[in-house]
Amino acid sequence: MRRNIKEFNIREFAINNIVPIIFIVLCIICIPLAGYSGQYLVSQIITRIMRNSFLVLSLLIPIMAGMGLNFGMTLGAMAGQIGIIFITAWNVVGIPGLLLAAIIATPIAVLLGWFCGKMLNMAKGREMITSYMISFFMNGVYQLVVLYGMGPVIPIESDQVILPRGYGVRNTIDLINVRQSIDTFWQISIGGINIPILTIIFIALLCVVIIWFRKTKLGQDMRAVGQDMEVAREAGIKVERTRILAIVISTVFAAYGMIIYLSNMGTLNTYNSHSQIGMFSIAALLVGGASVSKASIKNVFLGIILFHLMFILTPQAGMKLMGQAQIGEYFRVFVSYGVITLALVLYEIRTRREKAESAKQLAGLQKEGAKA
Amino acid sequence: MSDNKKSIKDIFNLSFYVRLGVIVVVILLAVFLYCFGKQHTVYIDNRTTEIDGVSYRALDWAEVSIDGMDAAEYSPRTRREATVMRQKHTIHVIYEDEDFNQFEVEGEFSIPLNETRVVLSLPAFVAGLGEDKFITEFIPMAQLLGLSTGQESSAEEQITEEEMFGDITMDF
Numbered sequence: 001m002r003r004n005i006k007e008f009n010i011r012e013f014a015i016n017n018i019v020p021i022i023f024i025v026l027c028i029i030c031i032p033l034a035g036y037s038g039q040y041l042v043s044q045i046i047t048r049i050m051r052n053s054f055l056v057l058s059l060l061i062p063i064m065a066g067m068g069l070n071f072g073m074t075l076g077a078m079a080g081q082i083g084i085i086f087i088t089a090w091n092v093v094g095i096p097g098l099l100l101a102a103i104i105a106t107p108i109a110v111l112l113g114w115f116c117g118k119m120l121n122m123a124k125g126r127e128m129i130t131s132y133m134i135s136f137f138m139n140g141v142y143q144l145v146v147l148y149g150m151g152p153v154i155p156i157e158s159d160q161v162i163l164p165r166g167y168g169v170r171n172t173i174d175l176i177n178v179r180q181s182i183d184t185f186w187q188i189s190i191g192g193i194n195i196p197i198l199t200i201i202f203i204a205l206l207c208v209v210i211i212w213f214r215k216t217k218l219g220q221d222m223r224a225v226g227q228d229m230e231v232a233r234e235a236g237i238k239v240e241r242t243r244i245l246a247i248v249i250s251t252v253f254a255a256y257g258m259i260i261y262l263s264n265m266g267t268l269n270t271y272n273s274h275s276q277i278g279m280f281s282i283a284a285l286l287v288g289g290a291s292v293s294k295a296s297i298k299n300v301f302l303g304i305i306l307f308h309l310m311f312i313l314t315p316q317a318g319m320k321l322m323g324q325a326q327i328g329e330y331f332r333v334f335v336s337y338g339v340i341t342l343a344l345v346l347y348e349i350r351t352r353r354e355k356a357e358s359a360k361q362l363a364g365l366q367k368e369g370a371k372a
Numbered sequence: 373m374s375d376n377k378k379s380i381k382d383i384f385n386l387s388f389y390v391r392l393g394v395i396v397v398v399i400l401l402a403v404f405l406y407c408f409g410k411q412h413t414v415y416i417d418n419r420t421t422e423i424d425g426v427s428y429r430a431l432d433w434a435e436v437s438i439d440g441m442d443a444a445e446y447s448p449r450t451r452r453e454a455t456v457m458r459q460k461h462t463i464h465v466i467y468e469d470e471d472f473n474q475f476e477v478e479g480e481f482s483i484p485l486n487e488t489r490v491v492l493s494l495p496a497f498v499a500g501l502g503e504d505k506f507i508t509e510f511i512p513m514a515q516l517l518g519l520s521t522g523q524e525s526s527a528e529e530q531i532t533e534e535e536m537f538g539d540i541t542m543d544f
Contacts, residue, residue, distance in 0.1 A: 087409075091488045092405065092406055092410050092411070093457065094409060094457075095409075096405040096409025097409050099401075099409075100405040100406060100409060103398060103401065103402045104402070158488075177411060
């Protein structure tokens with residue numbers, strides 16, 4: 001009888017999940033070293049899941065469309081920040097303020113996403129490095145707008161936002177008026193841990209939208225484009241348009257994610273907040289076992305839990321081991337970059353191996369054909 | 373080829389109007405959120421004031437509540453702030469004159485949309501003056517007197533390259 005279920009191969013499982021396994025081992029080592037209580041860790045993890053899920057979920061759609069890890073999500077983060085700057089200047093507070101920030105951010109994110117998608121279509125096969133460079137380029141444009149445009153060109157008068165010289169936005173903006181508005185709107189306490197229900201509803205909605213989106217015509221088109229662009233083109237799919245849409249959707253979600261992130265943090269570092277968001281979100285996704293070509297919702301949540309456990313534990317573990325919390329800070333930074341590097345290398349090895357295997361199979365078939 | 377050209381009918385089809393409708397709804401929603409969510413600070417001021425050459429004396433004692441919020445007591449030369457959202461508000465004032473006779477006044481006022489901070493003069497309000505008289509723009513005293521507002525000291529706030537190009541040790 002033919003067996004449909006593959007036999008469980010420990011080696012293959014370990015190779016495929018090397019990154020989460022490393023993180024689980026590191027967390028197991030660090031938990032007793034850090035000495036935090038279980039309640040504290042759970043509370044911190046919940047806070048960070050609520051804060052970052054939207055951002056990390058925004059990365060799924062470009063992966064589905066075969067465009068790899070969208071470092072260009074930083075563009076969405078910038079759009080979200082612009083929305084937040086405006087509502088702070090206008091003194092629009094609470095959830096209405098955040099909704100208004102989302103409305104302001106949407107067209108900016110669409111425009112930036114469209115630009116990024118256009119660029120990525122010109123650099124097919126090199127999407128990740130291109131999107132990374134685009135994010136640096138757009139960072140410059142963002143700073144030009146925020147540092148010199150806001151005030152004289154874009155009228156903003158608020159002392160809270162504008163530097164005393166009359167133009168440019170302050171380094172740090174206090175978001176006290178919108179701080180944790182979503183989280184505290186409806187929350188319940190279980191065992192001393194606050195569970196923000198409204199934020200969970202937002203995140204769950206996005207998960208449902210992503211699952212639903214995969215089944216739509218556009219979602220199927222994206223999967224087809226992700227598997228093989230030429231075959232998709234032959235099938236009548238508008239490949240370029242589909243890829244642009246994937247990036248636009250991701251950028252818009254990233255903008256909303258950034259608004260949720262900033263409202264949870266309660267402070268906007270105008271020139272900093274967005275800069276590392278892409279890097280950390282991608283690292284979190286990869287830690288969850290995702291790859292450049294495959295990612296799912298479970299990777300998002302597993303990744304956030306493991307990555308943030310490291311964030312929480314390493315400074316304290318470093319403090320206990322070496323007497324310096326800074327060691328832990330450095331550790332988590334190089335781990336972020338290391339995880340991305342490892343995932344990229346593993347992806348490349350796997351792709352080459354698959355190519356070699358398919359070439360081998362083709363050669364075997366040709367040999368058999370020649371014999372016949 | 374002329375066949376490839378879209379006719380006006382093709383452009384202004386049902387989906388065009390649906391998209392246009394969605395954009396209009398979103399813009400209206402944004403305007404509503406701006407008006408609904410805008411926070412204003414009202415400085416309720418119980419000081420003797422002069423309006424159009426007429427002097428209105430500070431109330432000897434008053435209890436003021438805005439939009440049904442907790443009431444606060446006012447003696448002469450008192451100023452308290454109330455933080456409110458939206459433009460239209462109700463004010464309920466109970467006050468005493470010098471002979472301890474108690475009066476009650478209730479009224480409505482609206483704050484100009486573009487004003488974040490306004491001053492509400494209690495003596496002018498209880499005297500029955502118009503809204504444009506008892507509500508004025510808040511101007512900090514230092515600015516009125518032409519004194520330093522402390523902004524000069526922070527005018528040197530610089531944005532460094534490190535701040536512009538990211539801090540890798542930031543929290544996430």
